[in-house]
Amino acid sequence: MRVNVKVNGVSYERDVEPRTLLAYFLRESCGLTGTHVGCDTSSCGCCVVVVDGDRAVKSCTLFAVQADGHEVLTVEGLAEGGKLHPLQQGFWDQHGLQCGYCTPGMLLTSYALLKHNPDPSETEIREGLAGNLCRCTGYQNIVKAVEQAARSKREEQP
């Protein structure tokens, strides 16, 4: 089937098998391997992307054909003009990553979280990230990273 998905502002028009998951469409048809796959049951959240601006979606729960005509943001689209997104900067400053495998999903879930709640409490961040597993960090520094990003985004606003 022919689909056209706008990923990080670029249109990708591709032929896919109907059973192709969005995660594999991004990785194998678009060559955007920053989106990872860590389980078979939509439990781990490594594959989270943002659809249509503010919806965090596990891209292994969506078929590529369901994303036809939609806009997808992946980790490759976060930095702008060579400048890290405040979330990326927060994860770096706060040591919010180790092996890096869960990181793209964590970043995009946090991105959607901050769209809906620019000033989340620690509890709200922990609730917001509960669908993303991390085996390395124990989450504490990830929470701090999201707090830092929220702070710096608020400071950016006039």
Place this chain on the structure above:
Amino acid sequence: MSAELKHEGSLGVAMKRKEDPRFLQGKGRYVDDISLPNMLYMALVRSPYPHAEITSIDISEAMKVPGVKAVITGKDLDAAGLGWLPTFHGLDKQMVLAVGKVLFQYQEVAAVFGENRGAAADGAEAVQVEYKPLPVVADPFMAKADKVILRPDRERKTNHIYHWEVGDRDRTARALASSPKRIKQRIWFQRCHPAPLEPCGCVAQFDTMGRLQFFVTSQAPHVYRTALAIVTGIPEDKIHVISPDIGGGFGNKVPVYPGYVCAIVGALKLARPVKWIETRTENLTSTGFARDYHMDVEIGATEEGRVTALHVATTADHGAFDAAADPTKYPAGMFGVVTGSYDFPVAHAEVDAYFTNKAPGGIAYRCSFRVTEASFAIERAMDILADELHMSGADLRRKNFIRKEQFPYPSPLGFTYDSGDYHKTLDTALEKIGYNDLLKEQAAKRARGELMGIGISTFTEVVGAGPSKHFDILGIKMFDSAEIRIHPTGAGIVRTGTKSQGQGHETTWAQIVAEELGLDPQNIMVEEGDTDTAPYGLGTYASRSTPVAGAAIAMAARRVREKARKVAAHLLEVGESDVEWKEYKFQVRGVPAKSVSMKEVAFAAYTNMAQNEPGLEATYYYDPPNMTFPNGTYVAVVDIDRETGESKVRKFLAVDDCGTIINPLIVEGQIHGGLTEGFAMAFMQEIQYDSEGNHLNTNFTDYLVPTSLETPHWETAKTVTPSPHHPIGAKGVGESPNVGSPAAFVNAVMDALSPLGVRHLDMPLTRDKVWRAIRDAEAGKKQS
């Protein structure tokens, strides 16, 4: 050296990680990110039965599936002499694809190669295998009876794999018999799985010259190269192993798995690259599990609480093949560290391992080979002894600690502990957490019938395998290596035989070089994992990177410095003996104003070296003189809901002594992560099989990884007792929190339940297990 002399990135500086920008931008290169032109995908057919005879395999339907290129079975491999592969510690071998019979559920039976993921998976579905079920040996106690012999391929017709023991059996028995106080407890450390978020996988291809290029999620790429040469007969120079970025390892990515051999065979047979990435279910059901030790622990003591003897007898479940990756001479790993932090006059430990119809493994899951099991056993048992003596666990520990003046301390089970100050670490922890106030709070709560517990664990690890006189894997001594090249402009590259899987080597290795050579760590590139370029090393597991490769880096840097000193003497126009290395530069002895930086010397080494050999590089293979012994005190505070059995970890403090700290940011991150995995084992994780050998939790909906919601808040602190034999005094830290914390959690829960008379529960302490214990205890009280 004063603090202000520290330059950016030298030892002890919390430098941000150099590897992060690529991971943060989706530019990491994990094995599944590698795509080669014309690449095929492989899928495996796995057994639905835990023990069954294979009566037939029919691949004809599979070959009709569009896109399927080939199917290989055990018979094909057997014919090529590849039916079995040796396990790493050399005491057993493992079937690559089953021939004759299967020995565990999800065992590899056939490999299918297709044009894409879907074709390979469809082909695997279409392979028809007929089985005749056989009686199942579901646990090691059943295995002992030898009614069903699982491995008739072995010379000895028994399920018993080995008996291992250390210490003095007779003296220990006598000391126990004459001790006025004794406790005995069966403690089971349940079967767990490391479950890194990235599953295992590989891409194999042969180039036009017949050379194998093998990308693989390996914690030990050089050992893989040698093992592949031995298994396949391909000359070792024709094998190039590349371990790209790894999404977590935790010991799971040390063994060579059957899928890897199949992918290589497929690539050879079909003359096309082959990718195999396992699914989460395949990861949990067939790759290296950990623990599964049933430990009978016995301690003797005086009335006053001085320990007199320790005996531990363990029954180990190793699954269908003995695929533990322990050093050759240590089938039960470093279990001999079971005397822990305590000065036992005598001890004896023994382990008997058995085959069962379960997945093979027994790997070192974030642990230096069975140290986690040993540490849990002694730390639980010390609390049980404290209860018996009506003493606090803290007082009993304090009374029996190895004192700091006793180091180097020869343990009764054969180790020489390098350094520590256990009293200081315990005191630091108790003061920092407000132990006395917690005791008062607990007394008040107990009076109201509330369940609050304080758990202490004062563990000692043994890591950094290891000295060549004792340690080898497949005969290869467990040294590690570093090669440093300093470029003309003072930048450089360091390569080691280890392989980071999130530990941050690209940063910490650069910091060691920066400290030793006074160069900018931002311009010291670190490269690992490529066997064509990295010097030979045994890899990253068992907390050995910093103790062994970290030492090799420091020693290689000192060799570079010695070579640089000759060039510096030339530049300073003095004799070499008049040049001293001080404050990160070379200066004329006694004339600080006359100095040259390493950067200047590096340039001269290529441009103005006089009579000296050009260039500035060195290699060092480090054979550690001893292991290192990181230690710590962990304190957990737990509240239990009497109605639901839910345990809430309200407070947790980890005081770690890992010797010299290279990067405090990374050390703290390692501790947070290890504590979270310890928490998972204590409260959530168990690989379960039913009595028929069926694997019950085959994915993340059943095998639980803690989320941000359950994970407690971690507090950390430190004491620093440098290792006297390590060049920079470092001991390693990545595994301490995983080793030391389970006992702190369980001791806290048992402390909370002690007013009810509950003495011990095995992990995981799930809500329902704790609730049942409370209910049974209350029912028992009513009856009596």
